[in-house]
Amino acid sequence: MTAAPLTRAPTPTVPWGGPGRRGPRHLLDFYLTTARTAIAEQFQYRAANYAYMIGMVVEPVVYLVVWTTVAKAEGGAVGGVTAGDFVAYYIVWTLVRNMNIVFTPYGWEERIREGHFSALLLRPMHPLHFDLAYFAGWKVVVIILWLPIAALLSLAFHPTFSLTWARAGAFVVAIWGAYLVRSLVLWLLGMLTFWTTRVSAPFELFFTLELLLSGRLVPLTLMPDWAQSIAAWTPFPSTFGFPIDTLAGNLDGPELARGLGVQLLWVLIGWGLVRLTWPRAVRRYAAVGG
Amino acid sequence: MPAGNVPRVTRGRPDVEVQQLRRTFQVAERDAGLVAALRGLGRRRTREVTAVDGVSFRVDPGEVVGFLGPNGAGKTTTLKMLTGLLHPTAGEARVLDAVPWRREPAFLARITLVMGNRNQLQWDLPALDSYEMNRSIYRLPPASFRRDRDDLVELLGIGDLVRKPVRTLSLGERMKAEIVGALLHQPQVLFLDEPTLGLDLVMQRRIRTFLAEYNRRRGATILLTSHYMADVEALCSRVLLIDTGRLLFDGSLRALADRFQARQTVTVTLADHAADLSGQMSGYGEVVQAEGGRVVLLVERERTSAVAGRILAEHRVDDLTIEDPSIEDVIERAFAGGAAS
Numbered sequence: 001m002t003a004a005p006l007t008r009a010p011t012p013t014v015p016w017g018g019p020g021r022r023g024p025r026h027l028l029d030f031y032l033t034t035a036r037t038a039i040a041e042q043f044q045y046r047a048a049n050y051a052y053m054i055g056m057v058v059e060p061v062v063y064l065v066v067w068t069t070v071a072k073a074e075g076g077a078v079g080g081v082t083a084g085d086f087v088a089y090y091i092v093w094t095l096v097r098n099m100n101i102v103f104t105p106y107g108w109e110e111r112i113r114e115g116h117f118s119a120l121l122l123r124p125m126h127p128l129h130f131d132l133a134y135f136a137g138w139k140v141v142v143i144i145l146w147l148p149i150a151a152l153l154s155l156a157f158h159p160t161f162s163l164t165w166a167r168a169g170a171f172v173v174a175i176w177g178a179y180l181v182r183s184l185v186l187w188l189l190g191m192l193t194f195w196t197t198r199v200s201a202p203f204e205l206f207f208t209l210e211l212l213l214s215g216r217l218v219p220l221t222l223m224p225d226w227a228q229s230i231a232a233w234t235p236f237p238s239t240f241g242f243p244i245d246t247l248a249g250n251l252d253g254p255e256l257a258r259g260l261g262v263q264l265l266w267v268l269i270g271w272g273l274v275r276l277t278w279p280r281a282v283r284r285y286a287a288v289g290g
Numbered sequence: 291m292p293a294g295n296v297p298r299v300t301r302g303r304p305d306v307e308v309q310q311l312r313r314t315f316q317v318a319e320r321d322a323g324l325v326a327a328l329r330g331l332g333r334r335r336t337r338e339v340t341a342v343d344g345v346s347f348r349v350d351p352g353e354v355v356g357f358l359g360p361n362g363a364g365k366t367t368t369l370k371m372l373t374g375l376l377h378p379t380a381g382e383a384r385v386l387d388a389v390p391w392r393r394e395p396a397f398l399a400r401i402t403l404v405m406g407n408r409n410q411l412q413w414d415l416p417a418l419d420s421y422e423m424n425r426s427i428y429r430l431p432p433a434s435f436r437r438d439r440d441d442l443v444e445l446l447g448i449g450d451l452v453r454k455p456v457r458t459l460s461l462g463e464r465m466k467a468e469i470v471g472a473l474l475h476q477p478q479v480l481f482l483d484e485p486t487l488g489l490d491l492v493m494q495r496r497i498r499t500f501l502a503e504y505n506r507r508r509g510a511t512i513l514l515t516s517h518y519m520a521d522v523e524a525l526c527s528r529v530l531l532i533d534t535g536r537l538l539f540d541g542s543l544r545a546l547a548d549r550f551q552a553r554q555t556v557t558v559t560l561a562d563h564a565a566d567l568s569g570q571m572s573g574y575g576e577v578v579q580a581e582g583g584r585v586v587l588l589v590e591r592e593r594t595s596a597v598a599g600r601i602l603a604e605h606r607v608d609d610l611t612i613e614d615p616s617i618e619d620v621i622e623r624a625f626a627g628g629a630a631s
Contacts, residue, residue: 026426033423037420037423040415044415121393122373122398122410124399124428283377
């Protein structure tokens, strides 16, 4: 049977609810409101957050101890990186790592399988905004909780910082740039779940490559040239190595500007790919059980 | 009630229009056991399941329509397509002049979907925080938002509850908080999927009263699924019956009863309480109960008046009542018959 064309409903004669004017101001309002909600929620779990952060400190402290020991054994430096530089690198690492924890691609399976996406999809805005805003609020809690941890690590391991106002300013921008880049990249990765539920293999491959090519395991300057060349073509250094080097390294003005520019480029690429992929992905949402 | 006494809106054209809507799913299946699992490694066996099979209907502005059917009938799948959560396999739909699955923000801002088994509020925070988020999502002016929120909270009687973390609320309390959150943006079309699921009778009645009031004052269109016939009888002027993805009936509750209510219940209390007249009474209709002079009969509707007259003429009767069967019975009969509309 051929369906006849549907009639058009007219505009209501009374003003129905719904969005007022749309624009950057309202998006900013949403981000601030959602971030405030996240802060309130995460402060309820401050003990759990602290335990989580302290648990995450173990990894950089292991790297820190290993590399400072190696540096001292090598006469004070490895590849030009001193023991104090390593300490500075891994203390900043703890903040950068926590800053770039975003909605995990592993969480997409539950969102899709349990239908949790439905609530996000019913909202008159892209669901990415909620994840960005909510996790951004969490970061505020993370930064506040990180400060005493960083102070304790500094007292214990004596980092070498050569801080300038330019580097400090660039660092503030770079950690949020890292947050955006990693959010977008992991969103793209998570969207694979719309096509297959067997996603752990590509996820594991991604995280292994990230570990090696981002500066998470070891400062990128200590990696072989070929690895550094490959890394330069990926978003990984923008999420770890660059923001850490911004504060703990010796980057000059042009290097800082270039690094921030690369982050911006990855944000634009990531956002473009999300915009391109999302309509195809969401068509596959079966909302099973949701 | 938000926005005060807004007169019923006359919009003329349907708010919801659906034609030949169809949705199928590919479902993997295999037999139990290791051998079947190993066989599945080579080639995965799938089966196409049709959840919604060519459904067509329309809902006019301000109508409250019950969407009824057994589990797995296709109700929720249809609602998901009409709210843009699912793309159909075939067919057309328009809700408020929009194609739902295009998910345009202007469309999403004018509808709401409440699912009785799903939580849309922030679990660890008071509902007030989620409402504030909704204000920013739907870009509601702060002053009218606060007024509407307070009105809704008062109407549902949850003033003390909206300051407690949602996870500490009972199911009924949470559902009321959910409904407030779902209506803050004054949706024009409400899709309600089992909104009273698991609630006690008092809570069910309160939510029904609230929805009826919302519809009356705002003239909002409501499409409601429920397994509680009390919801349907209290709210719906019209029902859609769906089973195995196909629409069986579309019409008023009265028309449904007329169509499927083939028999009425005649209860006779005889003056002679000791008499055992069930044998004699079987001539009037099917005796379903006979005890101490009280006999309950099922009689074809068209014969009811005549049978009642005969009983009164032929026996000494203390009391005689004629009742329609419950709507549950009517609907059960409709599904059993699988009748087409």
